[in-house]
Amino acid sequence: MSLAVVEGLTRRFDVSKPWLERVIGRQPKRSLTAVSDVSMTIEAGRTYALVGESGSGKSTIGRMVAGLLRPSEGEVRIDGEAVRAPRADVQMIFQDPYASLNPRWRVGDIVAEPARARGMEVEPGALLERVGLRAIDAQRYPHEFSGGQRQRIGVARALSSRPRLIVADEPTSALDVSVQAQVLNLMKDLQEETGIAFLLISHDLTVIRHMADVIGVLYLGRLVEEAAPATLFERPAHPYTAMLIDAAPKLDGFGREVPPPVGEIPDPIAPPPGCAYNPRCPLAIDLCRRERPALEPVGPGRAACHRAGEVRLEGVA
Numbered sequence: 001m002s003l004a005v006v007e008g009l010t011r012r013f014d015v016s017k018p019w020l021e022r023v024i025g026r027q028p029k030r031s032l033t034a035v036s037d038v039s040m041t042i043e044a045g046r047t048y049a050l051v052g053e054s055g056s057g058k059s060t061i062g063r064m065v066a067g068l069l070r071p072s073e074g075e076v077r078i079d080g081e082a083v084r085a086p087r088a089d090v091q092m093i094f095q096d097p098y099a100s101l102n103p104r105w106r107v108g109d110i111v112a113e114p115a116r117a118r119g120m121e122v123e124p125g126a127l128l129e130r131v132g133l134r135a136i137d138a139q140r141y142p143h144e145f146s147g148g149q150r151q152r153i154g155v156a157r158a159l160s161s162r163p164r165l166i167v168a169d170e171p172t173s174a175l176d177v178s179v180q181a182q183v184l185n186l187m188k189d190l191q192e193e194t195g196i197a198f199l200l201i202s203h204d205l206t207v208i209r210h211m212a213d214v215i216g217v218l219y220l221g222r223l224v225e226e227a228a229p230a231t232l233f234e235r236p237a238h239p240y241t242a243m244l245i246d247a248a249p250k251l252d253g254f255g256r257e258v259p260p261p262v263g264e265i266p267d268p269i270a271p272p273p274g275c276a277y278n279p280r281c282p283l284a285i286d287l288c289r290r291e292r293p294a295l296e297p298v299g300p301g302r303a304a305c306h307r308a309g310e311v312r313l314e315g316v317a
């Protein structure tokens with residue numbers, strides 16, 4: 001069953017220089033399109049994962065889904081109703097749990113806040129126990145916890161208003177590799193128990209692979225491919241997805257990601273004509289430089305590529 005329907009979602013930001021500087025330098029207003037015509041559906045109780053490089057528009061989509069940012073065009077609908085403001089049934093988990101937890105509040109009050117703000121009753125101790133902490137931790141302050149524990153507090157907080165959807169924006173990127181899996185497993189367990197849906201945002205395909213029911217790949221604000229993980233990893237239909245997969249497992253000796261991908265992300269203020277990926281694409285032909293491909297059904301998923309049928313993974317014949 002569809003929980004959140006995103007349709008034609010577009011968001012522009014005004015990135016002009018300050019007025020005086022602009023007038024003196026005779027510069028026009030400039031606008032950056034962070035998200036462009038994105039349509040997707042998040043099913044109830046499922047995980048939709050958004051992946052893409054830095055600046056591809058992941059957080060901007062997440063904030064619009066959570067009602068924290070207004071779309072320039074298009075909309076997010078929940079139960080057929082356009083999202084225009086934050087809602088009790090949609091909550092967020094952020095990358096940096098410390099920055100999102102008020103350091104002067106006791107953990108119990110932090111965790112209960114989204115519910116209490118809406119007049120709902122909550123038992124902070126019970127919430128903390130659900131995320132693997134102790135009820136008495138409610139009396140302590142955020143600085144008394146480790147990074148992984150703080151992210152558990154962030155998860156407990158997101159759960160307090162009994163949401164149906166949690167937007168998790170890079171929920172494990174700030175954590176040690178060993179702790180990442182624990183937090184992801186916690187999210188998966190909670191999903192099984194409560195039927196909560198996730199919009200999981202990550203730049204890291206390996207994080208997403210075992211969590212997602214559907215993966216959406218973003219490039220420069222546009223959805224370029226969407227498919228279930230098994231399809232996407234075995235038979236990517238977009239050359240950008242193939243490049244992400246080829247780059248994904250390459251970790252250095254410390255288990256850190258090596259700086260991935262070939263080529264640079266183009267300037268989002270002045271994207272290349274045609275397919276925005278064409279300057280980096282090994283398969284690009286003239287058509288790709290002229291005409292932007294539409295997102296269309298390819299196999300069991302969708303892809304926006306003129307050469308979708310010819311995409312191959314490295315080392316795969």
Ligand SMILES: Nc1ncnc2c1ncn2[C@@H]1O[C@H](COP(=O)(O)OP(=O)(O)OP(=O)(O)O)[C@@H](O)[C@H]1O
Pocket residue numbers: 013014015032033034052053054055056057058059060061203268
């Ligand atoms: N408030 C803003 N004002 C101007 N530009 C913005 C604003 N917020 C985001 N942008 C721009 O919009 C684009 C998308 O940003 P966004 O934060 O959504 O990307 P992201 O995929 O979440 O990146 P990251 O992986 O680094 O978090 C970027 O080019 C960014 O600079």
Ligand SMILES: [Mg+2]
Pocket residue numbers: 058059060169
């Ligand atoms: Mg982001």
